[in-house]
Amino acid sequence: MNRFILIALTLALSLTFVACSAQAERQSAVAAPETHKTTSTTSETISPGATADEAYQQALEFYKQERYTEALPFAQEAAEQGQIDAIYMMGEFFFYGDGVAQDYEEALKWYLKAADKGHSDAQCTVGYMYDEGMGVESDVNEALAWYQKSAAAGNPVGQHNLGLDYLQGRAVQEDKAEAVRLLTLSSNQGYSQSQYILAELYETGDGIEQDLKKALELYRLAADQGHEAAAQAAAELEQNPGI
Numbered sequence: 001m002n003r004f005i006l007i008a009l010t011l012a013l014s015l016t017f018v019a020c021s022a023q024a025e026r027q028s029a030v031a032a033p034e035t036h037k038t039t040s041t042t043s044e045t046i047s048p049g050a051t052a053d054e055a056y057q058q059a060l061e062f063y064k065q066e067r068y069t070e071a072l073p074f075a076q077e078a079a080e081q082g083q084i085d086a087i088y089m090m091g092e093f094f095f096y097g098d099g100v101a102q103d104y105e106e107a108l109k110w111y112l113k114a115a116d117k118g119h120s121d122a123q124c125t126v127g128y129m130y131d132e133g134m135g136v137e138s139d140v141n142e143a144l145a146w147y148q149k150s151a152a153a154g155n156p157v158g159q160h161n162l163g164l165d166y167l168q169g170r171a172v173q174e175d176k177a178e179a180v181r182l183l184t185l186s187s188n189q190g191y192s193q194s195q196y197i198l199a200e201l202y203e204t205g206d207g208i209e210q211d212l213k214k215a216l217e218l219y220r221l222a223a224d225q226g227h228e229a230a231a232q233a234a235a236e237l238e239q240n241p242g243i
Helices: 003-014 052-064 068-080 084-096 104-116 120-132 140-152 156-168 176-188 192-204 212-223 228-237
Strands: none
Touching: 052 068, 052 084, 068 084, 084 104, 084 120, 104 120, 120 140, 120 156, 140 156, 156 176, 156 192, 176 192, 192 212, 192 228, 212 228
16 A cells, blocks of 8 residues: 555544653543552551642552542542642543543543643543543533633643644634644644654655654654554555665
8 A cells, every 4th residue: 555545544543642641641532531449448448637739649559550440539638628639630530440430421520630730641531531422412612712722821632632622623714734833832832743753744745845864753753652543554664776
């Protein structure tokens, strides 16, 4: 198959929006939330007078160990005191079903609270949930508004998703120059999916001057982070005698 035809097909498949996550970085859209280990025994209790930040730090320690049922009460205590990262974490519990029954509506409630306080990961994920109709009726215009807020705060996934909106003309007028600008901002922060899509645009010259060396550089950067499609694309492009 012609290389450019193949790129067009893979690019179409890769233009999926992404939810942010405080867990291990999720580089692709969450089609089926992951199932994590949980424990049923709480070995520590919240100390009387503990500050919101102290409760959140304890929640975070348990969360990193995937001890979600133990993390939950600490996160909830901190969230109820207005700790923004704890509020976001509460959304994570319900979005992924970590230590609780999965509930997108409840997740969205917590994410919105964090997003309204300026949490850029929450803003991006709220946008994603509106895009996908998760816990709410799908609304691409509402999704766009939240991606814009997240991107404006410098969030690489928010920049990525907003870039895809401009690339596809989704809820905005198609503007490939603006898409490239946003994807470049995201790519410069090390976001591998943006590096991969930007590399495809450089390889094909779609919306930007063709630059095979730049494309290969970006493919390699994404591949170094474990992006399999980028690794394959880099291997194929390396065979091009024009580089």
